[in-house]
Amino acid sequence: MHFHRRRGWEIPEREATPRHLVLNRRALMAAAGAGAMLSAEAQAQWLFGGRSGSPSDPWARNPGDLPDLPEAMRNPRYQPGRAVSPERDAITFNNFYEFGSNKDIWPTALRMPVRPWTIRVDGMVEAPGEFGVDDLIRRIGLEERVYRLRCVEAWAMTVPWTGFQLSKLLDIVKPLGSAKYVRLETAQVPPHMTGLRQTWYPWPHIEGCTIEEAANELTFMPVGLYGRPLPPQNGGPFRVVFPWKYGFKSGKSLSRITLTDQRPKSFWETLQGNEYGFWANVNPDVPHPRWSQATERLIGTNERVPTRIFNGYGEFVADLYTNLQRERLWA
Numbered sequence: 001m002h003f004h005r006r007r008g009w010e011i012p013e014r015e016a017t018p019r020h021l022v023l024n025r026r027a028l029m030a031a032a033g034a035g036a037m038l039s040a041e042a043q044a045q046w047l048f049g050g051r052s053g054s055p056s057d058p059w060a061r062n063p064g065d066l067p068d069l070p071e072a073m074r075n076p077r078y079q080p081g082r083a084v085s086p087e088r089d090a091i092t093f094n095n096f097y098e099f100g101s102n103k104d105i106w107p108t109a110l111r112m113p114v115r116p117w118t119i120r121v122d123g124m125v126e127a128p129g130e131f132g133v134d135d136l137i138r139r140i141g142l143e144e145r146v147y148r149l150r151c152v153e154a155w156a157m158t159v160p161w162t163g164f165q166l167s168k169l170l171d172i173v174k175p176l177g178s179a180k181y182v183r184l185e186t187a188q189v190p191p192h193m194t195g196l197r198q199t200w201y202p203w204p205h206i207e208g209c210t211i212e213e214a215a216n217e218l219t220f221m222p223v224g225l226y227g228r229p230l231p232p233q234n235g236g237p238f239r240v241v242f243p244w245k246y247g248f249k250s251g252k253s254l255s256r257i258t259l260t261d262q263r264p265k266s267f268w269e270t271l272q273g274n275e276y277g278f279w280a281n282v283n284p285d286v287p288h289p290r291w292s293q294a295t296e297r298l299i300g301t302n303e304r305v306p307t308r309i310f311n312g313y314g315e316f317v318a319d320l321y322t323n324l325q326r327e328r329l330w331a
């Protein structure tokens, strides 16, 4: 197999470097402070914008229910090579079937409580545990990475995630030599996750990867987006991202991570394995059975740009697959 090896920084710059993120922290704090002094009814009004009962601000949460994230430096090693997507688009155009099968689930998702939130890490590890998400943040520390996200439906975004490398969590629980795969399970939170009522779907949402993929430096566990706590519509409070794979592999709102010697059967694989396989690495030359994967539409500008092998991350991950050429690596 022949891969085009291209360094991240050689990707043609479309729109110069990502804009510097200006976080309006002071305004956010002022709003949260005001909220703390309001009656419950006034808070609901402030959050959900009155009569319609539907929220108007896709960031808004109950005042005080999320601690501000500690400062996180942007890691310059991961250059996206294109402009960061508009913040509002990234937090209002989402795929999250637990809340429904359309793209505008954010008003429903936003209401899901995300504290307290714990994540169980178990299976073939020396030190299994149940970790509070804020404890993990304090223990591991945070960095910011701007990654490209390529959905299998041929749209794409470029987003600044705040989080930590999955390998740092693996270091804490110490995988046993027998562990071959990592299974990632999304929480089930009725009544907030209204999509769970669609009982024909194989809930809970499961995703998985090999232990080598999990340990790769790119595999990232976001707890924030655009410098703020990760909103539920994007998988808050805690998700995974594999930037070189199609977006459906990047499970949201995780409650459990299990190390195992059995290859996990994922949600989408169970539903339609011929279209959404276990590996799902991005490849412009391997079409989806129903559409081409040669190009992608950038959310925000609607510009069509060429799709890159491994979503442009081959320099980091191509070596993971050199001995797996008999697997269906691309779909």
Ligand SMILES: Nc1nc2c(c(=O)[nH]1)N[C@H]1C(S)=C(S)[C@@H](COP(=O)(O)O)O[C@H]1N2
Binding pocket: 090, 093, 094, 095, 096, 097, 098, 149, 150, 151, 152, 186, 205, 233, 234, 235, 246, 247, 248, 249, 250, 251, 252, 253
């Ligand atoms: N639990 C869960 N995780 C999920 C999904 C989902 O429906 N349920 N959708 C996936 C798909 S198809 C994509 S493209 C990304 C979208 O992430 P975003 O909404 O933050 O852009 O989340 C992925 N993670």
Ligand SMILES: [Mo]
Binding pocket: 095, 150, 151, 152, 153, 246, 247, 248
């Ligand atoms: Mo997707």
